[in-house]
Amino acid sequence: MPPERRGNVRRETKETQVAVEMNLDGSGRADIATGIGMLDHLLEQLPRHSLFDITVRASGDIERDPHHLVEDVGIGLGRALSEALGERRGIVRMAHAIVPLDEALAVVAVDLSGRGHAALELPFTSERIGQLPTEMIAHHLAAFALEGRFNLHVRVPAGTNDHHKAEAVFKALARALGDATRIDPRISGDVPSTKGKL
Numbered sequence: 001m002p003p004e005r006r007g008n009v010r011r012e013t014k015e016t017q018v019a020v021e022m023n024l025d026g027s028g029r030a031d032i033a034t035g036i037g038m039l040d041h042l043l044e045q046l047p048r049h050s051l052f053d054i055t056v057r058a059s060g061d062i063e064r065d066p067h068h069l070v071e072d073v074g075i076g077l078g079r080a081l082s083e084a085l086g087e088r089r090g091i092v093r094m095a096h097a098i099v100p101l102d103e104a105l106a107v108v109a110v111d112l113s114g115r116g117h118a119a120l121e122l123p124f125t126s127e128r129i130g131q132l133p134t135e136m137i138a139h140h141l142a143a144f145a146l147e148g149r150f151n152l153h154v155r156v157p158a159g160t161n162d163h164h165k166a167e168a169v170f171k172a173l174a175r176a177l178g179d180a181t182r183i184d185p186r187i188s189g190d191v192p193s194t195k196g197k198l
Contacts, residue, residue, distance in 0.1 A: 003086070004023070004025070005023070005024040005025055005084045005086070005181075006021070006023045006084050007022045007079065007081060007082070007083035007084035008022075009021075009083065010076075011072055011075060013072070015061050015069075015072075016058065016059065016072040017058065017060065018056070018057070018058045018060075018069075018073055018075070019056070019076070020054070020055065020080040021053075021080065022053070022054050022080040022081060022083075023052060023054075023084070024081075024085070024181050026047070026051060026052050026053030027053065028047050028048050028049075030043075030044045030046075030047040030048060030054055030055075031054070031056070032054065032055070033056065033057055034056060034059075034073060035060075035069070036062060036069065036130075036131050037130050038129050038132035039069075039070060039073070039131075039140075042137075042166055042167065042170045043056060043077075043170070045171045045174050046173065046174045049174035050174040050175065050177050052174075054077075056076070056077070058072070058073050058076075060072070062131075066132065066136060067133075067136060070132070070133075070139065070140045071136070071139055072143075074139070074142070074143030074144040075147045076147075077148070078143060078146065078147025078148035079148070081144075081150075081177075082147065085181065087191065088192070089189045090184060090185075090188070090189040090190065090192075091180065091181055091182065091183060091192060092179060092181070092182045092183075092184050093112050093113070093180055093192040094109075094111045095109070095110055095175075095176045095177070095178075095179035096108060096109035096176055097171075097172040097173075097174075097175035097176040098172065099168045099171045099175065101165075101168040102161070103158065103164065104156065104159030104160075104161060104165045104167075105168065106154070106155070106165065106168035106169040106172040107153075107154070107155040107156075107157065108153065108169065108172035108175075109151075109152075110150055110151065110152055110173070111150060111151040111180070112148075112181065113150060113151050114149045114150075114198035115149060116145050116147065116148065116149045116150060116151075117145065117146075117151045118138075118141055118145040118146065118152045118153075119152070119154070120141060120142065120152070120154045122154065122156055122165070122169070123165075124137070124165065125160075125162060129163050134166070137169075141169075152173075154169055154172075154173070156168070
């Protein structure tokens with residue numbers, strides 16, 4: 001039996017308390033509660049479309065500003081993903097997805113290279129979607145990529161509704177991560193790099 005690919009992360013600061021559990025070989029089970037409805041909605045796209053099982057429990061000073069909580073949830077997700085990947089042996093490693101949602105279109109590419117980087121073009125026009133400041137979506141994704149040690153590129157070439165644009169991005173991210181984390185039986189557990197290490 002292959003080893004379980006799971007991550008379990010707890011992060012507590014004076015501002016937030018975040019717990020994340022992730023199983024890369026799950027069935028798409030979501031159990032997410034952050035206190036920010038729109039963030040929950042976006043995060044629920046990740047397990048649904050990657051088939052990871054993800055649990056997120058987060059609380060913090062959102063009455064002051066959602067910034068700390070949104071960022072720390074991204075940090076927790078990234079660390080859980082990196083822990084679940086381990087040495088990243090046998091994975092496909094690179095993947096992309098193009099996802100439409102009505103008038104919106106999102107393009108996401110990932111490389112689980114072991115090097116965190118985020119290049120994001122998110123042309124939101126409103127300050128908030130529900131309780132979630134739109135500027136924090138990029139901040140969350142960058143924290144996820146940096147702590148998850150993966151390369152993330154996001155573009156939104158079409159769309160007028162910010163909710164649709166954000167949801168399409170998270171669906172595309174889920175699809176890309178689901179594909180990139182798959183085990184490729186052709187490489188027999190090798191690290192997918194000419195360096196021999198990620």
